[in-house]
Amino acid sequence: MHFYTRRIALAADPVWAKPFQYKAATIAGSPLAHHNIETLTETGRLGVNKPWEVVILQGNSTDALSDATRAAFRRTVIEFNEVIRKRGARTALYMTQAHVKPSQSASPDMMRKTEEMYVSVGNEIGALVIPAGLAFEEAYRQRPNIKLHQDYDGSHPTYLGVYLAAGTVYASLYGKSPAGNTYDYYGKVSKDDAAFLQAVAEETVKKFFVR
Amino acid sequence: MVQSLMLAAVLLLAVAAQAANPTVRAPQVDTPQRVLFVGNSYFF
Numbered sequence: 508m509h510f511y512t513r514r515i516a517l518a519a520d521p522v523w524a525k526p527f528q529y530k531a532a533t534i535a536g537s538p539l540a541h542h543n544i545e546t547l548t549e550t551g552r553l554g555v556n557k558p559w560e561v562v563i564l565q566g567n568s569t570d571a572l573s574d575a576t577r578a579a580f581r582r583t584v585i586e587f588n589e590v591i592r593k594r595g596a597r598t599a600l601y602m603t604q605a606h607v608k609p610s611q612s613a614s615p616d617m618m619r620k621t622e623e624m625y626v627s628v629g630n631e632i633g634a635l636v637i638p639a640g641l642a643f644e645e646a647y648r649q650r651p652n653i654k655l656h657q658d659y660d661g662s663h664p665t666y667l668g669v670y671l672a673a674g675t676v677y678a679s680l681y682g683k684s685p686a687g688n689t690y691d692y693y694g695k696v697s698k699d700d701a702a703f704l705q706a707v708a709e710e711t712v713k714k715f716f717v718r
Numbered sequence: 719m720v721q722s723l724m725l726a727a728v729l730l731l732a733v734a735a736q737a738a739n740p741t742v743r744a745p746q747v748d749t750p751q752r753v754l755f756v757g758n759s760y761f762f
Contacts, residue, residue, distance in 0.1 A: 508755060508760070508761045508762070509753070509755050509761070512753075523749075526751050527751050527752075527753070528751065528752045528753075529752075529753045529754075529755065530753075530754050530755070531754075531755040531756075531757075531761050531762075532754065532755070532756050533755070533756075533757055533758055533759060533761045533762060534758060535758055535759040535762075536758060536759065537758050538758075539756070539757070542756050544756070547754065547756060548754065553754070555752055557752055558752070559752050559753070559754045560747045560750040560751060560752045560753065561746075561747055561750040561752075561753045561754070562753075562754045562756060563753065563754070563755045563756065563757075564756050564757065565755070565756070565757030565758065565760060565761060566757070567758065568760065587756075596754075597746045597747055599746075601755075601757065601760075601761075603760060619737065622737040623737040623738070626737045626738050626739070626740055627737070627738060629740060629741075629742065630738060630740065630741045630742075633741070633742060634742060634746075635740075635742045635744075635745065635746055636740050636742070663759060663760065663762075664760065679745070680745055680750055680753065681745060681749060681750075682744060682745050715740065716740065716743040716744065717743070718739050718740075
């Protein structure tokens with residue numbers, strides 16, 4: 508994800524984006540609480556010798572589905588935000604996409620529950636929420652046959668899903684539209700898909716922040 | 719009267735179905751250069 512986002516920024520303006528440094532600290536299959544945020548955000552710890560400016564937090568995609576996991580997500584975000592603010596950075600929350608079949612967790616209200624959780628916790632701590640999940644929902648509304656989720660689990664994104672999500676992150680973080688961006692994942696994303704996904708990312712971010 | 723009540727009920731349901739609005743509506747850092755993503759395999 509961070510590579511896609513940086514490449515979109517570089518394609519938009521190579522001089523502007525040249526100093527951008529992005530890192531991803533990911534633990535597959537883990538909730539947010541498994542990360543050691545004190546260590547990860549320590550200046551220089553991950554090879555970046557200036558303090559982080561923005562830390563984007565993403566929970567498990569099923570966190571919104573039970574009271575216990577929703578409460579744990581909220582507790583962890585509040586705790587992590589204190590550390591992030593102490594480091595001089597700002598927290599952003601990455602709203603995950605709802606599952607689709609064959610995921611056992613797929614349900615008509617999964618996106619609404621996820622949206623409610625991210626927006627309420629984001630509002631509580633004063634953090635920017637990146638509406639990636641809403642962009643997936645909108646893309647499927649406009650093109651039901653597009654493949655944004657992996658067929659094998661209905662949960663993880665395909666390269667088109669990551670492309671859409673990265674455009675949404677870019678639009679949310681920089682307040683710029685990804686429309687017309689030339690980055691195409693080294694030729695893998697067709698011109699038509701790129702234009703469509705960029706437009707959805709732009710529309711979703713615009714609508715989310717003015718509603 | 720009945721129609722007005724029904725319309726009000728529909729509007730209330732529509733509002734209830736939508737999550738709260740985000741209070742942060744713009745990037746909080748002007749052109750962030752150092753960004754850390756923390757999460758799981760969705761960020762691969």
